[in-house]
Structures are given as C-alpha cells and as structure tokens.
Amino acid sequence: MKLPLSWLNDYVDIHDLDIESLAKVMTMVGLEVEEIRLVGLGMPRGDQHEFKYTGLSWPAEKFVVAQIDEVLPHPNADRLVLCRVQDGTGETIVLTGAPNLYPFKDQGPLAQPLKVAYVREGAVLYDGHQPGRKLMTLKKMKIRGVESSSMICSEKELGISDEHEGVIILDDDAPTGMPLADYMGDAVFDVDTLPNMVRDASVLGMAREVSAALGKPLHEPDASLEMTGPPIQGRAAIEIKDPELNPRFVLGLIEGVTVQPSPYWVRRRLNLAGMRPINCIVDATNYVMLELGEPLHAFDYDFLIKRANDGHPTIITRTARPGETLTTLDGVTHQLDPEMELVTDTAGPLSLAGVMGGEESEVSLDTINVLLEGASWNFINIRKTVSKLKINSEAAYRFSRGVHPALAEAGVRLCLKRMAAWGGGQVAQGLIDNYPNPPADPVITLSADWVNQSLGTDISVQEMADILERLAFICEVEGDTITAHTPPHRLDINEGLIGRADLLEEISRIYGYDKIPSRRLDQPLPPQIIDPVLLMQETTRDLLVNLGLQELVAYRMTSPEREARRFPPEYDGPYEEYLEIQNPITVERRVMRRSILATMLEILEYNSHLDRRLAFFEIGPVFLPVDGQQLPNEKLMLSIGLTGLRDLPYWAEGEPPWMDFYDLKGVLEGLLMGLHVDHVAYRAAVHPSLHPGKTAEILIDGKVAGVMGELHPLVKANYELNEPPVYLAEINLAPVLAAARILFDVEAVPTYPPVLEDLAVVVDETVPAAEVEAVIRQGGGENLTKVQLFDIYRGQQVGQGKKSLAFSLTYVAPDRTLTDKDVGKLRKRIITLLDQELGAVLRS
Amino acid sequence: MTEKETQLAKLTQIQAEALSALAKVTDTAALEAWRVTHLGRSSAVMGVFSSMAGMDKELRPVMGKAANEVRQTLEHALEEKRQVLEAEALQQALETETLDVTLPGRPVTRGRLHPLTQVLRRITQIFGDMGFQVYPSPEVETDDYNFTYLNMPPYHPARDMWDTFYTKTEGVLLRTHTSPGQIRVMRARAPEPIRAILPGATMRYEQLSARSEIEFAQVEVLVVGKQVSFAELKGTLDDFARRLFGEEARTRLRPSHFPFTEPSAEFDVGCFVCNGAGCPVCKETGWLEILGCGMVHPVVLEYGGYDPAVYSGFAAGMGIDRSTLMRYRIDDIRHFRNNDVRFLRQF
Known part of the structure; x- marks a missing residue:
C-alpha cells in the first residue's frame, strides 16, 4: 500500500522523525518500506540511506504558495492567459495556458485571490508536456512576445499525480509566500503488506504499529456523527442468507448530497495513495477504506427504490443462482457460479460481494440519496471468487485476507460523516445493522x-x-x-x-x-545418522570431477517431444507415461523429465559450437509415474556425455585425437574403482539411442545398472552436433551406490619380488578380450596378481578372422620368491586352459 | 748421481710432465685421455712400479714409496680437475639451456563441480560443523506436505506467496520450497531432537527472466528440541553468515511472515558489494535478503509428530541460486541451468 506521510501524521505524531528513521522503524515492525517517493519533502541528511528514494523535492526558495490576484488575456493568443501573481516577495506576471484559469479571465482583480503552487526560475521539476516523469529546469522564455520566468504548476509538474489538465488551485487558506514543501510537502512510502497483516493495509493500521513501536499515542479519527435526517429504520431492509459467508451487513443513508469534486486535500491524498479521485461520494468510500481498511460501497438509493417498484429496497446477500450473470463497474460481464456470494435486491444482483459493485447501481452525477454498505465477508469464499473470475480490486484484496466485522459499522459511520462534509446532505438517523455472526475475539x-x-x-x-x-x-x-x-x-x-x-x-x-540476544545452540546433539547413499553420491561427484568431467545442473521440466529426439526417427518404443504439469509456463516444459540422457543430449547440443572438448556429467532424478501411487518415483540417475578432442589442443603437439568408446569406459572404470564397487562386468547390448555395435551394459553383481556407448548416427542427426562421435552413459545410481563400499579390504604390499612376463595369444576375432583375461586369471591362480592387456594385433601374421592379444602378467607369492620353475608351471597351465576353453594358441 | 737419485729425479719429472699436461686439459674427453696416458697401465708411473723388480733391495721400498706418492698426487689432481670441468660444463649448460617461460602450459583437462553444488557444499559444510545433517526429500510433493501441513489449509491467503506448478495428478504439485521436507524429517525422527539441513530443487510458476527462474535450488535448515529459542536461531544464523561472508559480516533479523513459522523473520546481511553504501545489487538498501526464517509454528510441529507444548524449533530456508548470484555478481540467473561451458568453466 502507498502511504502518504502527511496522512499518517494525522494519527501519530511523526514530526520529530526524519523520513529514513521512520522507514526503518516501520520496516523493523514488519511494514517493509520498499520505496520512498518524495513529493516535495527533501532527502534525509547523510549519504548512507537504507531505502530507495525516488520523486522530487521542492526547495523552499524555488517552490512557494502564491496567489493570483487577476487573470488577464494574452495580447496575441486566445489559449493563454497572463496572471498577476503575488509570491510573498512582490508581484510578477506569469504566463499560463491552464484551462481552469480561463473562467477568471477579464474579471478584473479577483475578490477571492486564487491560491496556487508557484515555482521560480531555475526550479527543477517534471515536464508537464512529456509522457512519464521527465525532469526539466525552468528557464526564462518568451511565448508570443510575452516574457515569463516563473510558472504556476499542475499536479504532474510537482509529481503529485499525472494530472496536467489545469493548474492546482489550493484551498483559500493557503498562506501566500509559504514554502510549498512546508504547506503540502509529502513523501509516499510504498509498503509491502505481509499476508497476515492486512489490518495494516490502512493508514490507521500502520499508524497503530508506528505508535506501538515508538511508544507514542495513537489519535484515532473522530467518528462523531451528526444524524439529523429522518430515521433509516423501515426505509431499507437486510436479509442475510448465510451468516458463514456474510457475518455482518450494515447500511447507512445520506440524503440530498451534491455529487461534486472532493476538497483538494482529499483528492491529493487519494492521488498519492494511488487511487484516482472520482467524486466526493466515491472518494469518501475510498478514503475511508484507505483510512480504516474497511471497503465500502455506495448505492444510488433512488435507483434501488425504482428496482423495488417504488417500495423500500431489501438487500439480500446470497450465493449466485445457476446461470446468473453480473456486469461489474469495470464493464466486464461475469458468469457466476453457485459458490459466489452476491449482494442483491429483490430485482437481482447488485454487486459481487466484497469484490466489485455492479455497473447499474453505481453512484452517478445525478445521485441525490446514497445508501452506504459496510459489510464483512468470509475471506475464503472471496478468495475463491477472485481466483475463479480472475478479477481484483482494492476491496477484494482486503476482504480475501480477512477484515474484522467490527470495522463494517465503524467504516459506515466515518464514511457518512465524510460524505456529509464533502458533499453536503443529511445523514439519516441510525443504521440498519444485521450482525448474525460476530467472531469470538480470542x-x-x-x-x-x-x-x-x-x-x-x-x-x-x-x-x-x-x-x-x-x-x-x-x-x-x-x-x-x-x-x-x-x-x-x-x-x-x-x-x-x-x-x-x-x-x-x-x-x-x-x-x-x-x-533479542544472539546465542549459539544450547541443545543436545541429535543422534548422528550415516546416510551411505548421500555420502557415496558426493563421492561420485568428486570422482567424476577428478576424472576431468564438468558437472551439470539441469531443468526437470521438459516436453515429450524434446525427449523423443533421443530415439531414431522411426523408433516405435513402448508408451511412456509422463507426470504432466497442469499449468505449464510453456509447452516446451509441460512434463517432468523421464530421461536424463535427453537432458544430456540437449546440453551437448547447446555447447557443441562453444568448445572442442565436451565432458559432462549430471546427477539428478527422473520422474516415473507409478500406477496406484500418488507421487512418482524419483529415480536418481547419472548421465555422462563425452565428445570431441581427447585432450585440449596444445601448441607443441598436433591435433589431439577424438575421444572414443574407451575414453568413456575409462571414466566408468575409474568411477567404479573409486567407489570400490566389485563384480563389475560389461556386456555387448542394444539401446535405441546407441550404435548397435558400440553399446555395452554395465553389470554389477550380474544385474544391469546402466548402459554406455556411442550415440546412434540416426539419433545424432536429430541434434545439431559436431562431427566427432558422442559417447553417452546412463546409470541407475541407486544399485551402484548400494554396491559402493565405504570400508574395503586393503591388500598387503608384497614383501617378495614380483616376476613379470608377457604373453601373446591368438584367438578368433569374436572372442571378447574380457573372456581371455578371465581364463588367464583362472589359469594363473592366486599368485597371478595382475593381468594387463597392452596390445591388440590384427593382420597377416595371425591370419584372417583372428586377433592377437598381448598381456603383461605379474606373479607374486605372499610367502616366498617365485622361481622360474614356479612361473613356468603356471604359464603352462594358462596356455593349456586357453587352448581348451577358447582354442587360443600362443603367438610365436 | 746415484741410482737412487737418478730414479727419484725421473719420478719428479714424470710428475711434472703429467701435471703440466693436465693443466692443458679443457674437457672431459681429454681428461680421460690424460688419465689413460698418465695413470693407465702403460703410464710412466706404472712403468716405475713394474721396473722395481730389477732394482736393489734397498732401493725398492724407497722407490715404491716415492712412486706411490706420485701416483696419489696425480690421482688427486685428476679428481680436482674433473670437478672443475664438471662445474664448468654444468655452468655452461645452465647458461645455454633456456625456455620461453611465457609459452602456455600443457593443458590438463580439469573437471569442475557446478557452481550451485560448490556453494551448496560450502553451506552444508558450515552447518555440518554445527552438527546439522543432510536429509533428502522429494521434489514432487503432495499439496498436503507443501501447504496444508505447513499451516496453509486450502484457500489460505498465504498460498499466494508461492506461484505453484500443479500436476494433472490430483493433489500432486512441484514443491515450491524445501519446507515440506521439514515434515518428512520430523516424521522420520520424532521424538528425537533434530538438526537437519534439506537441500534440493524447487519450482515456481514465474516468467523466466534474468532475475527469476522456474527451477532453483534451496536449502532448508531445521532444529527441533525442547526449549529451542529465537536467540539460538539468531546465534546460529549469525555464525553461519560470518563463516560464509566473513568475520565482519553485518546481520539483521527483520519481521516477516511465513505461515509455518511464528515469529517469522527475514535474515539480511550487509551488502558485500557496496559495504552498505547502496548499489543495484542491494537495491540501494545496503542489505541483502539472504533467507527467511522463524520459530517453527505449533501447527507444523504437531503435523510433524511433536507436541508443541513440549517441543519448539526454528527453521530457515535460503535460495542457493540467489545467493550464488549475489556472491559472484552474476547478471542472469538462467546461466545456472543453461550450462554454457563459457559460464561453467569460470568456477
């Protein structure tokens, strides 16, 4: 809410505080001041301010109250006038084109001088002729032969409102010569009202907080009301159908009003508070709403009588009937539903209760008698109506957060008083007050x-x-x-x-x-719980970073089409059910992702032209809906993506080679070894996104934990990727982390020297290297401690369809030095076994 | 001249000739040649030893001793010369072997954690030192956990504080904050005391812009126990801020409202960009809003399985993205999930 300080000062004396200190006090009781707009007042002293200041100050020597003693015609222009002005220091002639001064032209010296806001040469103020708020400096100028160096201001030029149709005419008692800032300088606090403090969406509410914080007295507005008209009793009636939805309804009546502009100070305050002045009757309802926090509604009483066939109107509050419609005063026609509360009369709906009045029963310039509504509504019901109709108003803002029914009566009384003061008329004696459901104030x-x-x-x-x-x-x-x-x-x-x-x-x-003091926790330490999955998840991140990969954090929201790009064009896989978002921000992000691989491919694509070596990993959930389960499974996945150069280019060497399948495999081996996962195996496999000949499943204890391989060329064509092949791994992290060991066996470092030897065998091309290695290990037994493949040869020497695999073997015994004879025996066993199992022959 | 004198004179001459030859040696190859000539098997000194067999018995020991002295002198001189030559050679090598030290180093392909992970780890570590343990919680939540159990029954006005993504599954939404994890950890641990931190992704329905994201990381802090006080909330956050932002960090708590805490507060730290002078980062206030916090609301304790008449607690929630943004003065929050390598490799 926008709070003009001059208004706040009516209820709590804040004269002795500078603006900055007041804003601090308010912020520290929960009324956060988001911005301070100066409307005349000067910036507080000091150069460190804790708030954002905007607006305009009116220095005393440039901005004063002046009086126009006579309005003269301009010799050369019909649309300009010359004003004889006194500013307290002397008399000058001021040129202006303000239409609201035309009526005073050629009247000779005015019996009642016009009080105006006057600025002298050199003043900095807003340019009234430009849109928005643009500063300008007032300079001497000559318009059609008449020189003028000072100006009579509009509200726009002073920063009070956007009004620039005429100059401000101040109240007659404004003292000529007084600095304008002293007369009506102000500042407007933009206060962010917390949801539980809607009672403070009012000037009085905020004043109460300030008075409590400062220990100063609160001056509540004088609500004494002279009710001199004929009694209201019997001239209107209230019928509340559901006291749960409408705990209280109060009516007051004022007769013989003149619907005219409100006094200048009222219009100025409404403008500063961000509400447009309309006329004194509507202004009174808005003014009291801002003052007390109780939204009010004024009906044209005679219109209601007409609707009641010249009888006394009966106000009925009820929920809407099926098919009922209402056109609110913003001109929008709403289809109502049976949960929406209405204010009606015997002829039909009058207003959307607590939200907005109807167009028809609105107060007009011809209104003479006003029936004033002050009511209290169920905030949840109002809230539902507002969210269904997507409508908002100052009234709805307050009622949808809860306004105490006591304010209905207080608001009606104060508003009748203000209407009488600003529009004349007589207030009918008494109120009609239907209060079936008072709250229990705890x-x-x-x-x-x-x-x-x-x-x-x-x-x-x-x-x-x-x-x-x-x-x-x-x-x-x-x-x-x-x-x-x-x-x-x-x-x-x-x-x-x-x-x-x-x-x-x-x-x-x-x-x-x-x-409140600041103290360290003085509480018993809770039981400390080890979460191995979390621990290993972080270890996984560290290992992959150490292996040279960049971690990603990615969006969970995507679309099925985006994820479908990870399949070849003609792919016809099983239907994938997504967790769909009801109110997506865009169709591109309308479901929760199912595939971490799809995310990886998009990020590789995004970066494909930004670097020649990309090596990424992501750890995050995918969301899999499960039948009969409310929440989806959040399956924790790991993805790895590699493409481009193996190393970064270096000046002393040629172009590094591209990464291949075995770079990815090296990363996976490094990771799984680092996690101390045993019983890992790789097996050729197929996967729709991957190249059929270059794909492997990763098995842990014989169970598939993930897949790795080269991106399928048809899938690669779905993305804008560079020439080098792309290698991907997708791993279900839960079984990996479960197999990871925090505690693992450390083997003794051998005391006896190892015996090293090489062994090259020729096998059929189809025999996987891992099988050869397994047979060698089987043959070598426990003293064969290391088997490392160091060369693969294909060519004439080994024959068509064959390959030679060369291994380096390490033999160590824990208890003695192995002799040539020992090793020779083992070697013979290995060769025999290789022959038996795989038909392998020793390469000579 | 006696035989003895003749022989001794010969030795003296051998030594003199050898030393004078040594003086002319300038490299290690010549030195080796000199060694072969003057100390080798067929050298003059060695010739003296082999000729001793034909000498007088009395002369032999004298000559033996003298020849030995000559040999030792030459060996010593050889060693000295070798050292000199090696030192010279090293000196020369050091003078000629120079690199262009300004050439770039051989690049090592370094991996990196995402900046959000880095900051989250820092936060986790600080709270970890204070005895807080991480508790994981789901990103897709029920309406009950996200709102109702946090003291926001349906149509509660405070629900407006979070622009929510709902799913097409009844009662299921994308969590708008990490706070539903409070209920989950309470239900898992009641009636034990709690010191937990709950990190994770959260989602809010916003228009994507440089300042606002639809997905972002948060971390929730929760303490539950008997007689946990507001002063302890303040002390914990002050310690946290000093460790994250430095010893000199200014802090303040400012009243606010969250349905699941009461009293509620915003925790601000003095702007580390302008030191309080006012700048665009702190929106001219000199303060940066770091997190929301407060004493756990009795209704929330009750939903979590703790009797609010006996137990109390405090909770705090902070946005990782936002604080990382401020810390590194990053101009656009979307960088975090765009994963542009030009952004990521700066961390």
Missing part, C-alpha cells in the same frame, strides 16, 4: 517466563503487557501471567497454543528483533 493466557524462554530474552511481564496494549489488546496481569483480549480489528490472532505463538510474534516484533 482471549489468550500466556506466561512471561514462557515468552522469555521462547525468545531467549529477559523482558518484564509489565513490558510485555505494555507492548500488547499499545497494539490495542486489553491485558490483565497477574503475577507472571498475562491474559490478553484481542482487539476487535484483528482476525489473525488464534485461540490456545497457536494464539500464544501469535502473541509471541507480536511481543517480539514490537520489542524489536534487534534487541
């Missing part, structure tokens, strides 16, 4: 000791009670105990235990969070 008992224990403070019971009383609670103190009665303007205080928490907040807020 009474809460709390002990000062509990408060101090909860806050870690040492506040006296008396000080706590004082704080609450400054917030209008009525308190009884008995020993350590406070019994607090909630004041009848708050709906945010609950009963019992929750009420105690509510009051804890009130006490701490006003006492000041900054005064």
Whole structure:
C-alpha cells in the first residue's frame, strides 16, 4: 500500500522523525518500506540511506504558495492567459495556458485571490508536456512576445499525480509566500503488506504499529456523527442468507448530497495513495477504506427504490443462482457460479460481494440519496471468487485476507460523516445493522517466563503487557501471567497454543528483533545418522570431477517431444507415461523429465559450437509415474556425455585425437574403482539411442545398472552436433551406490619380488578380450596378481578372422620368491586352459 | 748421481710432465685421455712400479714409496680437475639451456563441480560443523506436505506467496520450497531432537527472466528440541553468515511472515558489494535478503509428530541460486541451468 506521510501524521505524531528513521522503524515492525517517493519533502541528511528514494523535492526558495490576484488575456493568443501573481516577495506576471484559469479571465482583480503552487526560475521539476516523469529546469522564455520566468504548476509538474489538465488551485487558506514543501510537502512510502497483516493495509493500521513501536499515542479519527435526517429504520431492509459467508451487513443513508469534486486535500491524498479521485461520494468510500481498511460501497438509493417498484429496497446477500450473470463497474460481464456470494435486491444482483459493485447501481452525477454498505465477508469464499473470475480490486484484496466485522459499522459511520462534509446532505438517523455472526475475539493466557524462554530474552511481564496494549489488546496481569483480549480489528490472532505463538510474534516484533540476544545452540546433539547413499553420491561427484568431467545442473521440466529426439526417427518404443504439469509456463516444459540422457543430449547440443572438448556429467532424478501411487518415483540417475578432442589442443603437439568408446569406459572404470564397487562386468547390448555395435551394459553383481556407448548416427542427426562421435552413459545410481563400499579390504604390499612376463595369444576375432583375461586369471591362480592387456594385433601374421592379444602378467607369492620353475608351471597351465576353453594358441 | 737419485729425479719429472699436461686439459674427453696416458697401465708411473723388480733391495721400498706418492698426487689432481670441468660444463649448460617461460602450459583437462553444488557444499559444510545433517526429500510433493501441513489449509491467503506448478495428478504439485521436507524429517525422527539441513530443487510458476527462474535450488535448515529459542536461531544464523561472508559480516533479523513459522523473520546481511553504501545489487538498501526464517509454528510441529507444548524449533530456508548470484555478481540467473561451458568453466 502507498502511504502518504502527511496522512499518517494525522494519527501519530511523526514530526520529530526524519523520513529514513521512520522507514526503518516501520520496516523493523514488519511494514517493509520498499520505496520512498518524495513529493516535495527533501532527502534525509547523510549519504548512507537504507531505502530507495525516488520523486522530487521542492526547495523552499524555488517552490512557494502564491496567489493570483487577476487573470488577464494574452495580447496575441486566445489559449493563454497572463496572471498577476503575488509570491510573498512582490508581484510578477506569469504566463499560463491552464484551462481552469480561463473562467477568471477579464474579471478584473479577483475578490477571492486564487491560491496556487508557484515555482521560480531555475526550479527543477517534471515536464508537464512529456509522457512519464521527465525532469526539466525552468528557464526564462518568451511565448508570443510575452516574457515569463516563473510558472504556476499542475499536479504532474510537482509529481503529485499525472494530472496536467489545469493548474492546482489550493484551498483559500493557503498562506501566500509559504514554502510549498512546508504547506503540502509529502513523501509516499510504498509498503509491502505481509499476508497476515492486512489490518495494516490502512493508514490507521500502520499508524497503530508506528505508535506501538515508538511508544507514542495513537489519535484515532473522530467518528462523531451528526444524524439529523429522518430515521433509516423501515426505509431499507437486510436479509442475510448465510451468516458463514456474510457475518455482518450494515447500511447507512445520506440524503440530498451534491455529487461534486472532493476538497483538494482529499483528492491529493487519494492521488498519492494511488487511487484516482472520482467524486466526493466515491472518494469518501475510498478514503475511508484507505483510512480504516474497511471497503465500502455506495448505492444510488433512488435507483434501488425504482428496482423495488417504488417500495423500500431489501438487500439480500446470497450465493449466485445457476446461470446468473453480473456486469461489474469495470464493464466486464461475469458468469457466476453457485459458490459466489452476491449482494442483491429483490430485482437481482447488485454487486459481487466484497469484490466489485455492479455497473447499474453505481453512484452517478445525478445521485441525490446514497445508501452506504459496510459489510464483512468470509475471506475464503472471496478468495475463491477472485481466483475463479480472475478479477481484483482494492476491496477484494482486503476482504480475501480477512477484515474484522467490527470495522463494517465503524467504516459506515466515518464514511457518512465524510460524505456529509464533502458533499453536503443529511445523514439519516441510525443504521440498519444485521450482525448474525460476530467472531469470538480470542482471549489468550500466556506466561512471561514462557515468552522469555521462547525468545531467549529477559523482558518484564509489565513490558510485555505494555507492548500488547499499545497494539490495542486489553491485558490483565497477574503475577507472571498475562491474559490478553484481542482487539476487535484483528482476525489473525488464534485461540490456545497457536494464539500464544501469535502473541509471541507480536511481543517480539514490537520489542524489536534487534534487541533479542544472539546465542549459539544450547541443545543436545541429535543422534548422528550415516546416510551411505548421500555420502557415496558426493563421492561420485568428486570422482567424476577428478576424472576431468564438468558437472551439470539441469531443468526437470521438459516436453515429450524434446525427449523423443533421443530415439531414431522411426523408433516405435513402448508408451511412456509422463507426470504432466497442469499449468505449464510453456509447452516446451509441460512434463517432468523421464530421461536424463535427453537432458544430456540437449546440453551437448547447446555447447557443441562453444568448445572442442565436451565432458559432462549430471546427477539428478527422473520422474516415473507409478500406477496406484500418488507421487512418482524419483529415480536418481547419472548421465555422462563425452565428445570431441581427447585432450585440449596444445601448441607443441598436433591435433589431439577424438575421444572414443574407451575414453568413456575409462571414466566408468575409474568411477567404479573409486567407489570400490566389485563384480563389475560389461556386456555387448542394444539401446535405441546407441550404435548397435558400440553399446555395452554395465553389470554389477550380474544385474544391469546402466548402459554406455556411442550415440546412434540416426539419433545424432536429430541434434545439431559436431562431427566427432558422442559417447553417452546412463546409470541407475541407486544399485551402484548400494554396491559402493565405504570400508574395503586393503591388500598387503608384497614383501617378495614380483616376476613379470608377457604373453601373446591368438584367438578368433569374436572372442571378447574380457573372456581371455578371465581364463588367464583362472589359469594363473592366486599368485597371478595382475593381468594387463597392452596390445591388440590384427593382420597377416595371425591370419584372417583372428586377433592377437598381448598381456603383461605379474606373479607374486605372499610367502616366498617365485622361481622360474614356479612361473613356468603356471604359464603352462594358462596356455593349456586357453587352448581348451577358447582354442587360443600362443603367438610365436 | 746415484741410482737412487737418478730414479727419484725421473719420478719428479714424470710428475711434472703429467701435471703440466693436465693443466692443458679443457674437457672431459681429454681428461680421460690424460688419465689413460698418465695413470693407465702403460703410464710412466706404472712403468716405475713394474721396473722395481730389477732394482736393489734397498732401493725398492724407497722407490715404491716415492712412486706411490706420485701416483696419489696425480690421482688427486685428476679428481680436482674433473670437478672443475664438471662445474664448468654444468655452468655452461645452465647458461645455454633456456625456455620461453611465457609459452602456455600443457593443458590438463580439469573437471569442475557446478557452481550451485560448490556453494551448496560450502553451506552444508558450515552447518555440518554445527552438527546439522543432510536429509533428502522429494521434489514432487503432495499439496498436503507443501501447504496444508505447513499451516496453509486450502484457500489460505498465504498460498499466494508461492506461484505453484500443479500436476494433472490430483493433489500432486512441484514443491515450491524445501519446507515440506521439514515434515518428512520430523516424521522420520520424532521424538528425537533434530538438526537437519534439506537441500534440493524447487519450482515456481514465474516468467523466466534474468532475475527469476522456474527451477532453483534451496536449502532448508531445521532444529527441533525442547526449549529451542529465537536467540539460538539468531546465534546460529549469525555464525553461519560470518563463516560464509566473513568475520565482519553485518546481520539483521527483520519481521516477516511465513505461515509455518511464528515469529517469522527475514535474515539480511550487509551488502558485500557496496559495504552498505547502496548499489543495484542491494537495491540501494545496503542489505541483502539472504533467507527467511522463524520459530517453527505449533501447527507444523504437531503435523510433524511433536507436541508443541513440549517441543519448539526454528527453521530457515535460503535460495542457493540467489545467493550464488549475489556472491559472484552474476547478471542472469538462467546461466545456472543453461550450462554454457563459457559460464561453467569460470568456477
């Protein structure tokens, strides 16, 4: 809400505070000041400010109250006038084109001089002729032969509103020569109202908080009301169908009003608070809403009588009937549903309760008699209506957060008073007040000791009670105990235990969070729990980083089409059910992802022209809906993507080679060894996204934990990727992390020297290297500690369809030095076994 | 001249000739040649030893001793010369073998953690040192966990604080904050005391822009115990801020509202960009809003399985993206999930 300080000052004296200090006080009680717009007042002293300042200051020597004594015609222009102006220092002639001065032209000296806002040469103010707020410096100029160096201002030029149709005519009692900032300089705080503090979406509400924080008295508006007209009783009636939805409805009547502009100060305040002045009747309802926080609605009484066939109108509050419609005063026609609460009369709907009035019954310039509504509504119902109809208003903002029914009567009384003051007329005696459902204002008992224990403070019971009383609670103190009665303007205080928490907040807020001490936790340490999955997940990240990969963090939201790109064009795989988002931000992000591989491919594509070597990994969930289960499975996946150069290019060497299948395999081996996962195997496999001849499943304890391989050329064509092949791995992390060992066996470093020898065998091309290695290990037994493939040869020497695999073998015994004879025996066993199992022959 | 004198004179001459030849040696190859000539098997000194068999018995020991002295002198001189030559050779090598030290080094392909992971780890570590343990929680949640159990029954006005992505599955949504994890950890641990931190991805329905994301990382902090106080919340956050932002970090708690805490606060730290002078990062306030926090609301404790008459607690939630953004003065929040290598490799 936009809060003009001059208005706040009506209820709490803030003259002795500078703007900055006041904004700090407000922010520290929960009324966060987001921006301060100066409308005349100067910037506070000092160069460090904690708030954002905008707007315009009016220096005293340039901006003053002046009076126009006579309006003369311009000799050469019909649309300009010359004003004889006194500014307290002397008389000058000021040129202006303000249409609202034309009526005073050629009248000779004015009997009642016009008081105006006057600026002298050199003043910096807003340019009235340009859109928006653009600053300009007032210079001497000559228009059609007449020289002028000063100006009479419009609201726009002073930054009060966007109004530039005419100059401001001040009230007659404005003292000529007074600096304008002293007369009506202001600042507007843009206050962010917290959802539980809608009571403070009002000037009085904020004043109450400020008065509580500063310990200053609160001056509530004088609500004394002279009701001199004929009584209202019998001239209107109220019927409430559902007191749950409409706890209270109050009507007041004022007759014989003149629908005219409100006084200037009222219009100025409304403008500053961000509301457009309309006429004194509508302005009074808006003014009192901003003042007290109670939205009000004015009906044309005679129109209602007409609708009642010249009888007395009966206001009926009820929910809408099927098919009913209402055109609100913004011109929109709404289809209503049976949950929406309406204000109606016997002829039909009048307004959308608590949200917006109907177009028809609105007050017009011809209105003479006004029936004024002040009501209270169920905030949940209003909230539903607002969200269904996508409609908003100042009234709906407040009613959808809860306004206390007590304010209905207070609002009607104050508003009738303001209408009479600004529009004349007589207020009918009495109100019609239907109040079937008063809230129980909670009474809460709390002990000062509990408060101090909860806050870690040492506040006296008396000080706590004082704080609450400054917030209008009525308190009884008995020993350590406070019994607090909630004041009848708050709906945010609950009963019992929750009420105690509510009051804890009130006490701490006003006492000041900054005064609460800062202490280290003095609590027993909870049982410390080891989560191996989490631990291993972080180890996985570290290992992959150490293996040279960049970690990614990626979006979870995607679309089925985006994920389908990971398949070849003609692929016809099983149907994939997605978790769909009801209100996606774009169709491109309308489901939760199922494939971490699809994410990886998109990120590789995005980066394909940005670097010649890409090596990425991502750890994150995919979301798999499960039949009969409310929440999807969030399956933790790991993806790896490699493409481009194996090493970064280097000046001393030629172009590094591209990465291949075995780079990816090396990363996986490094990872699984680092996690101490045993019983890992790789097996040729097929996967729709991968090259059929260059794909492997990763098996842990014989179970598939993931897949790796080269991106299928047809899939690669779906993405904008560079020439080098792309290698991908997709791993289900849960079984990997479960197989990872925090504790693992460390073998003794051998005391006896190892015997090294090489062994080259020729096998059929189809025999996998891993099988050869397994047979060698089997033959070598426990003293064969290491088998490492170091060469593969294909060619004439070994014959067509054959390959030679060369291994380097390491033999060590734990208890003695192996002799040539020992090793010779083992070697013979290996060769025999290779022959038997694989038909392998020793390469000579 | 006696035989003895003749022989001794010969030795003296051998030594003199050898030393004078040595003086002319300038490299290690010549030195080796010199050694062969003057100390080798067929050298003059060695010739003296082999000729001793034909000498007088009295003369032999004298000559033996003298020849030995000559040999030792030459060996010593050889060693000295070798050292000199080696030192010279090294000196020369050091003078001629120079590199262009400004040439770039051989690039090592370094891996990196994503900046969000780096910052999250830092935060986890700081809270870890204070006894907090990580508790994982799901990213897709029920309406109950995301709102109702956090004291926001259906149509509660505070639900408006979070623009929510709903799914087409009844009652299932993308969590708008990590706070539903509070209920999950409480239900898992009650009635034990809790010090937990809950990191993870959260989603909000926003228009994507440089300042706002639809997906972002958060971390939730939760303490539950008997007689946990607001002062302890303040102390924990102050310690955290000092460790994350430096000893001198200024902090403040400012009243706010969250349905699941009461009292509620925003925790601000003095802007580390402008030191409080006011800048665009802190929106001219000198303060940066780091996290929201407060004392756990009794309704939330109750939903979590703790009796609010006996237990109390505090909770705090902070956005990792936002604080990383501020820390490194990053101009666009979308960089984090775009994964542009030009961005990532700077961390």
